[in-house]
Amino acid sequence: MTKHLDELQQQLEYERIQQQLAFLNYQINPHFLMNTLNNIHALIAIDPEQAQDSIVELSRLLRYVLYEGDHQFVPVQREVDFLGHYIRLMRIRFTDDVDVRFDVELTQPSAGIPPLVMATFVENAFKHGVSYVEPSFVHISIRTEEGRLRLHCCNSKHSHSKPLAKSSGGVGLSNARQRLNLLFRDNHVLHIEDSETVFTVDLNIPLQNKPQPAVEQAAGKDKAGNEIC
Amino acid sequence: MLKVVAIDDEPLALRQLVAYIERVPELTLVAQCQSAVEAAGVLGRESVDAIFCDINMPDLSGLDFVRSLLSGGEAPLVVFTTAYSQYALEGFEVAAVDYLLKPFSMNDFQRAVNRLVERKQQQLALSEARSQQAAEGARGDDVIYVRADHRTHAVALRDIRYVQAMGEYLRVYADSHPRPLTTLLSMKRLGEQLPHDRFMRIHRSFIINLSRIAHFAKGRVTLNDETELPIGDSYRTAFEERLKKR
Structure with a gap:
């Protein structure tokens, strides 16, 4: 009887966490989607080939968010591919004056991580790091080593950058932090440094070592995602 | 003929906006600006009838910019271009002639221009009536x-x-x-x-x-x-x- 109660309680706890996680899940930012469509719309007249490429990038990005965003784990390579699509789509929105770097070194590309676990940090880096009037940068690096994934993400800050806590980025970051706590409890490190000129995120999470079922399409073909910018 | 300024921080978005403006004979492009600060400079130098302004520009939001415009003397007419929903924008209660939701078609753009032209004509009729009234008032004989x-x-x-x-x-x-x-x-x-x-x-x-x-x-x-x-x-x-x- 007690055992049964324990199980029931565990089940309830599990469901509660799943519900919270569903609430905290990354959702595509409609503003990003509309601005990207607007840029592609302009590109069609200027550079049809790049416009087509961009639509393919956007389709792959959407497919990942829509079909794999609710998986428990995805191969880390899939997440990296997604970030590559995102970064290349952001790239068409500003000039080459913005210094964007995306360095990836995956020794265990098929190890599992929860999907979209890095998305909020990368999105924030672009949202607050890019300036159209002064030199700016977004540097992202992702490594896997000894069963762990390390994300280092930093961006320049500008005179016009709003304090994070007051902008929507603050909500995004706090949701991401809660989600990490639910997913990994103590087994992760999220270090955020907000200096005068640079905003830095360091994330360290465990890799799920059980090999993930290969996702049939795209993932294999899109290996080029490693050296993107 | 309306003299207009286009404002958007994203180069491609600005280029598309300018392409639309150049296709409409009623509009003359005075300047294209990548920031509100730049636009403020243009508006200080030139007489401008209307601006097409992106909201969510990083250095000064389009809304703040337009608010600061409206607080001073003769404000140009405003059409917002934005990736937000119109619903989200209306909450800000800044008087805009129209909203263009990105991406927008030539038809959408033409509709906004028609509204601008109409509004400008109303403004002109009003100011004519006012100056006539003022002239009569000055004679004090009505x-x-x-x-x-x-x-x-x-x-x-x-x-x-x-x-x-x-x-x-x-x-x-x-x-x-x-x-x-x-x-x-x-x-x-x-x-x-x-x-x-x-x-x-x-x-x-x-x-x-x-x-x-x-x-x-x-x-x-x-x-x-x-x-x-x-x-x-x-x-x-x-x-x-x-x-x-x-």
């Missing part, structure tokens, strides 16, 4: 005040047909008043208040509104309400001279 029946009546000059002297009193016949207004005033005093280009004394007892004359013959003038009035001998020459001039 209305006279007549004390009668224990009140003071405002009587528009264009409504006055004629004025008749009755002893110490005057009777003012006006379209706006079914019965003549009887007031204690001399012909001389009233004559000073009525503009000489529109009214004339034709008799010891009569002043007429010149625009009300239907016809006249020797010694008599008929107004267009069929009132027949005598022309005094001593006023006749001046009256005939006057009508020759008109």
Whole structure:
């Protein structure tokens, strides 16, 4: 009887966490989607080939968010591919004056991580790091080593950058932090440094070592995602 | 012809906006700007009828920019371009002529231009009416005040047909008043208040509104309400001279 109660309680706890996680899940930012469509719309007249490429990038990005965003784990390579699509789509929105770097070194590309676990940090880096009037940068690096994934993400800050806590980025970051706590409890490190000129995120999470079922399409073909910018 | 400024921080978005502007003959592009600060500089130098302005520019949000514009003197008309939903924008209560939701078609753009043109015409008509009013106000002659029946009546000059002297009193016949207004005033005093280009004394007892004359013959003038009035001998020459001039 007690055992049964324990199980029931565990089940309830599990469901509660799943519900919270569903609430905290990354959702595509409609503003990003509309601005990207607007840029592609302009590109069609200027550079049809790049416009087509961009639509393919956007389709792959959407497919990942829509079909794999609710998986428990995805191969880390899939997440990296997604970030590559995102970064290349952001790239068409500003000039080459913005210094964007995306360095990836995956020794265990098929190890599992929860999907979209890095998305909020990368999105924030672009949202607050890019300036159209002064030199700016977004540097992202992702490594896997000894069963762990390390994300280092930093961006320049500008005179016009709003304090994070007051902008929507603050909500995004706090949701991401809660989600990490639910997913990994103590087994992760999220270090955020907000200096005068640079905003830095360091994330360290465990890799799920059980090999993930290969996702049939795209993932294999899109290996080029490693050296993107 | 409307002089416009295009504002968007994203180069491709700005290029598309400019391409649309250049396709509309009613619009002249004064400048294209990648920031609100840049746009503020242009607006300080040039006269601009309307701006197309992106919201969510990083250095100063489009809304703040437009708010600061509206707080100073003659503000240009505003069309917002945005990736937000219109619903989200309306909450900010900044008076925009239209919203263009990105991405938008040439048809959407043309609709916004039509609204701009319409609004500009309204503005022009309004300011014309105002300046006309101001000019009339400056002459101070659109209305006279007549004390009668224990009140003071405002009587528009264009409504006055004629004025008749009755002893110490005057009777003012006006379209706006079914019965003549009887007031204690001399012909001389009233004559000073009525503009000489529109009214004339034709008799010891009569002043007429010149625009009300239907016809006249020797010694008599008929107004267009069929009132027949005598022309005094001593006023006749001046009256005939006057009508020759008109």
